[in-house]
Amino acid sequence: MDKKIKFNTKNLDLFYGDFQALKSINLEICEKEVTAFIGPSGCGKSTFLRCLNRMNDLIESVRIEGEILFDGQDINGDIDVINLRTRVGMVFQKPNPFPMSIYENIAYGPKCQGLKDKTQLDKLVKESLIKAALWEEVKDRLNKSALGLSGGQQQRLCIARTIAMQPEVILMDEPTSALDPIATAKIEDLMSKLKKDYTIIIVTHSMQQAGRISDKTAFFLMGEVVEYGETPVIFTNPADKRTEDYITGRFG
């Protein structure tokens, strides 16, 4: 059964000034799956991920060529970026909670969308925190500043914040790199639950994590996608020598 294609990039090039960080990327990312990006440091995983919700708009030196189709529509064309970003949520590598209360952090997105009803907000906040496995730890201090949380707690808060937006796609840039295994496991659990409804794209440096949670895996190397396919295939029977070398830890 073929799944619907959510993202489709065609000959995507990206430049930071003169430096080409992405080279002719062609990727089809399917709906309601977990897609993992792996590859050595500096290979362009984060850069590519940030293209998908036009986060690179914020960096002035960036120039993009090629197409990124989201549900068939070119997101670099004439679209509503705000709308794109509500549909494509993102969790960053470094936890970045806002300097407000925990509650306000979660309620922020929905409020920006115009949700004002207190009961609804309360419910949303609670649900999101539960989903992000953080509720028990913070339920007594929802009104305290989010900056008082530990790194791991902060990252889970950021995930909860994204979940509260009920997006179609969630982009995650090494979201568990600051988490301990238990929280990681919870997030991974959560991801497998969420993928029934959402499309999840995750950058990870942990091959095990990619293997455990993803349906498809893309292997990046120096700005190119060397290989892309079903995760079991990539991990057990890669077509490209470089993929195999990387996965078995033979180069870098």
Added chain:
Amino acid sequence: MDKKIKFNTKNLDLFYGDFQALKSINLEICEKEVTAFIGPSGCGKSTFLRCLNRMNDLIESVRIEGEILFDGQDINGDIDVINLRTRVGMVFQKPNPFPMSIYENIAYGPKCQGLKDKTQLDKLVKESLIKAALWEEVKDRLNKSALGLSGGQQQRLCIARTIAMQPEVILMDEPTSALDPIATAKIEDLMSKLKKDYTIIIVTHSMQQAGRISDKTAFFLMGEVVEYGETPVIFTNPADKRTEDYITGRFG
């Protein structure tokens, strides 16, 4: 053969204002071994690690009770903190290269110690970068700003910077959480090489990593050390039920 004890903490309590983050920690850390601290997020691993080179001095609200003996001397007593920190190096969770050139980043510590000889510095910089598996990537841009490196490269730069100080002990707070597996493997390799000469203490969220590289493992939980011992023993035959539960992923 019993190794010499490098660090010995006795009934160490640590408070952030009123909040007790460490509760009566008694740990003996042996010379020329890799000791790993594991435990769920917020359990106090980083806090403890930062006690060992008095990094917590920087946080106003911190109050410490109990003793930390380094080579038999209480480091909270009348010692030269600067000297302590040259002997006990540290690599942080978030890469924090200085906003200077790559070269200057590495040369910074030695220069602060009064090393001025250009040839010696050049040599030291090169060696440290090679040891940190970064030389190949940056040798052509030593005079460029370190801020232009990717996250992983930045972290390796920080490790190189610490190595350049030729410390006795290296503290690492989740040093590889921003690195891809290949760089991680290199660092792990490096650690096993270094432990012949240095004492290494590492906080990690990856049980595999702890298992792979450490000789001893301490399991932290809510500010306490639940169990401490030889890594194989902790991982295969933990004495405490909570340790077992944590390691097998049964709680958190």
Added chain:
Amino acid sequence: GCSSSDKTALKAAVSGEINGGGSTSVQKIIDAAGSEFTALNPDAKFTYSGTGSSDGIKGAAADTYSFGCSSRDLKTEEQPGLKVATFAYDGIALIVNPANTVTNLTKEQLTKIFTGEITNWSEVGGADAPIVVVSREDGSGTRSATEELLGFAEKLKADATIKEGNGNVQTTVAGNANAIGYVSLTFVDKTVTAVNVNGVKATVDNVLNKTYTLSRPFLIFYDEKKTDPATQAFIDFLMSEDGQKIVTKEGGITVSK
């Protein structure tokens, strides 16, 4: 003008610092005299700070100035220990905007205008418009001389606009069709009109022949015991014939006639 030979100038040459201060109304005259004096005595250094008459009196007494100047008589409580000399006279002109049709005011009318009894130009034969009274600041010699001459001391109307400095009063009057103010006669120019007082035009001649009665002395004073030769030489110069020529040239009225 006749001979003051170079020989005398050479003989009289003095050196040292002279720093005077006080009335702003006298500044043109004193500055001109000072620069003539330093030309004759190149080793002397002369400065004058225009800060207002009352400051000149205070500064001379407190020894911050080598001499002080005022554009009004000293009050009795200000006298002690100071040697005072009148080096010039000056008229005070009542000025209005050139657009104003009023050309003559009596002293009584002026007093009533400044005390606020008359508030509309129509009451003194002008257009139906409110009168805007512009006055100098409290320490001004010009102000206290005017108050005394017109008899409105301490009765200046509450909402009078207060401006610091002669020039400032002049520009304010020049910029406001309904304004009236007073300045040193040496300041009057085309931008404002000086009204006749009791039918007499404000001119140097009328001050001299005493028909224009709004006049006051320019004083210089110093502490006799502490004064240095340079200052003494300057004051002597100012009172000399050559000095008085400068007074006339700068628009003041000489004391030698």
Added chain:
Amino acid sequence: MEAIKRKKLRERIIENIFLLCACVAVISLLAITFFVFYNGLAPFVSNSYSLWSFLTGVEWRPGSNMYGIFYMIVGSVLATFGAILIGVPVAILTAVFIAEMAGSRAGKVIRFAVELLAGIPSVLYGVFGLGIIVPYVLKISPMAQGESLLATVFVLAIMILPTVVSISETSLSAVPKEYREGSYALGASKIQTIFRVVLPAAKSGIMTGVILGIGRAIGETMAVMLVCGNPIAGIPTSLFSQIRPLTTNIALEMGYASGVHQELLYSTGVVLFVFIMIINFAVNRIVKTKVGN
């Protein structure tokens, strides 16, 4: 060992130099405070003038021994309040434009313009006020003169712009970009990001700017002197009334005043001083309670 000791000693010495420098600020404040208060409270202590008539009087005639500054207090407060009301929003929004919305080139140009505005001496604002604002106010005023509360407010509002803009802008630019990224990623628009995340995060810096702005407005002397009218008496009853702010009262008469008159000018300074203190305390409190939780 010797080297370490020497190093330590040097660190200690330099730390003390730093401390000394920090103390200079305190010492000069203490000196100024002591000096102003010592002189300013003298007439009330020695009973040569009543504090009550000083604070509540509405007429200032040194020659008649009438020293009331109530109308000046009202004037100063109204002028400052008006200037803040107009100037601060304009300034903060301009800062927002520079920091958040202008491209790097336009931002540079406007920042340069603002710095230029900051570099223009207050006297020139006074000259400008005298040359443009006063005649304009005269045109629209029901009163016969243009020197007025309104003219003062305009001049002061313009004068606080650069202070508030540049300090707000600095603190806005210092907000980490992670906050912005986080907000955008949650589907917030640029405006929402600015008003809900960036501005609150920069609050303390902006407040600093506003305090400095208030300080500049309430303490401005020379520019105001040229446009406010400085009447001898009278509480301002409309925007077109003349005012005599506390500062110009001091500047007009300090040069020559002596005795009780001089001391009461220092007392005027004390009142100004107290105002500044109250503002500082209040703003400190606001910043602390808001940021605290």
Added chain:
Amino acid sequence: MGRKVKDNFAKGIIYLATGITLSVLIFIVGFIFVKGIGLVNFDFLTRDFNEKVFYAFVQNEDVSMSIDEEALKQKTPFDDRYESLIEGPIYVDNIGAAIAKVTYKNNATEHEQLVISYIEKNSPLTNAADSTGKEMRIGTDYVIQSINGTDFEGLSLDEAAALIKNQSDELKIKVVQPGGGVKSNIITTLYMVLLSLVIAIPLGIFGAIYLTEYAKPGRFVNTIRFAAECLSGIPSIIFGLFGMAFFVVALKLQISLLSGSLTVAIILLPVIIRSTEEALKTVPTSFREGSLALGATKLQTIFKVVLPCAVPGIATAVLLSIGRVVGESAALLLTAGTVAQIPGTLLSPGSTLTVQAYYVAKEEGNIELACAIGIVIIVIVIVLNILSRIMSDKLDVFNKK
């Protein structure tokens, strides 16, 4: 969509505010330039404010003219805003120079005077001496008022020329160096900026370093911070009062450059402390931690890592400070005086450009002249701005890649 409307509304208001700020600037600068530009020229910048009288002693010596009559007519060095030619010029052999008669007028005065319009290369005027025998300079455009004690007033140009020719041996000539310029004010301003910065910058920056890097939060720091806050709120007129009573009277420093710059330095302290503190606070803790963990001392950390990161912020503080000194009037009026001369020593009085502008606006009601001085001030501010911008860009460690 409600949000779009709201956003556009907010955007509109932001644009409006920026527009207001910009147009206010353009309006003010425009006003100053339009009013003042007519007065600004080379003479304005290079002359003293007050005219200066000299007695020059010159040897009588015939020098013939080396240029023709036409060329002589072209030489009109005087300022045609104030002076218009009536007669001449006539070349006088025995002083080797030409004189001309002009009317001098500004809005208050109008009179005739003789000016020197041309001087031969080897004219005796080129080695004149003053009454003490010191060498002195006589330039074209100087007013010539009397010779050997005989005043030129009331004489026609021919009579005056004849009078000069009739003298023999040594000549004693009274000349007036024209004023109306702001050279002395420019120099006083620069002195004032330099002196006050030299005093305030180290104090302020070191104080700020102490507050952010050393002091433990507590009563002491709060006191200093509060002191700085209060200082920044105190109107400069109060500093002026203090400076007058303390530096001028109590320390007997007179009304002088030194009293003025000490007073201004105190005014600058809080500005510098606050901005430096802000700049230091924005340096991430992780840099400090990283440095300390490498065994750097606190001092090394501060000077090698923290300060370089804070340099752009500190540069802003310095810029603000310069602006403040240049713009200060109330405090300087009371402590440095209004004397438009170049201060010879630290203890001489001198008026900065701004004080001069105020003085001119107040005392002479001369808005044009005040604006002309304003132009000079604005140009100085722009130059300093650009300089510090270049500096801080050069120094910004985060810009370098």
